[in-house]
Amino acid sequence: xxxxxxxxxxxxxxxxxxxxxxxxxxxxxxxxxxxxxxxxxxxxxxxxxxxxxxxxxxxxxxxxxxxxxxxxxxxxxxxxxxxxxxxxxxxxxxxxxxxxxxxxxxxxxx
Amino acid sequence: xxxxxxxxxxxxxxxxxxxxxxxxxxxxxxxxxxxxxxxxxxxxxxxxxxxxxxxxxxxxxxxxxxxxxxxxxxxxxxxxxxxxxxxxxxxxxxxxxxxxxxxxxxxxxxxx
Numbered sequence: 065x066x067x068x069x070x071x072x073x074x075x076x077x078x079x080x081x082x083x084x085x086x087x088x089x090x091x092x093x094x095x096x097x098x099x100x101x102x103x104x105x106x107x108x109x110x111x112x113x114x115x116x117x118x119x120x121x122x123x124x125x126x127x128x129x130x131x132x133x134x135x136x137x138x139x140x141x142x143x144x145x146x147x148x149x150x151x152x153x154x155x156x157x158x159x160x161x162x163x164x165x166x167x168x169x170x171x172x173x174x
Numbered sequence: 175x176x177x178x179x180x181x182x183x184x185x186x187x188x189x190x191x192x193x194x195x196x197x198x199x200x201x202x203x204x205x206x207x208x209x210x211x212x213x214x215x216x217x218x219x220x221x222x223x224x225x226x227x228x229x230x231x232x233x234x235x236x237x238x239x240x241x242x243x244x245x246x247x248x249x250x251x252x253x254x255x256x257x258x259x260x261x262x263x264x265x266x267x268x269x270x271x272x273x274x275x276x277x278x279x280x281x282x283x284x285x286x
Contacts, residue, residue, distance in 0.1 A: 096273050096274075098274065105263075106279065106280075107265055107277040107278060107279050107280050108217060108265070108277050109277070110274055110275070110276060113273075113274055151216075151217070155273065159230060160205065160207070160222035160224075160229055160230045160272060161207075161219035161222060161230060161232065162207075162209075162217075162219060162275055163219070164216045164217040164218070165216065166215070166216045167216070
């Protein structure tokens with residue numbers, strides 16, 4: 065089983081739509097969780113950390129369910145500039161490395 | 175806003191040659207990392223570096239790889255004898271506290 069699993073998409077949505085991405089992780093020792101975005105041939109950019117209580121940053125809302133080992137990202141009022149690949153990322157307890165999912169591609173069209 | 179920088183942006187080399195990839199982490203960060211991404215695949219951890227020593231490395235980071243922080247600002251990744259399969263995008267990252275990591279723009283390494 066993959067350490068971090070994501071639906072690769074693509075998700076094609078119109079501007080203004082709400083879209084949700086899901087991610088599951090296999091290791092219960094995962095302690096920190098993040099969403100990064102990656103534009104084509106560019107570096108991953110930190111979008112937000114994900115906290116157990118859920119957290120919001122503008123149009124973006126992240127949720128974590130430790131019992132189900134599941135993370136989600138909700139994007140409201142999609143913009144053209146949101147088109148990118150969204151990477152679900154976890155960090156295991158007592159390690160330095162980030163473990164990346166393969167990403168979910170989002171394409172927002174006018 | 176401070177950023178991680180990397181040079182060169184693109185490096186082309188012949189198989190068997192040595193390459194050095196350079197990074198300048200964000201200045202007040204204490205943790206440094208190298209990752210790689212083969213085209214079309216996920217980002218993979220190579221090595222982490224803290225307090226002037228390697229703190230963790232992956233199976234990929236074998237004897238042909240080494241890292242160094244030669245001065246207070248640079249952080250380098252050396253690949254001693256490049257193989258075709260080393261062709262990838264190499265990302266440097268840094269972190270202030272060892273959790274959220276901030277990535278540089280990457281060096282695209284092409285081994286011929």
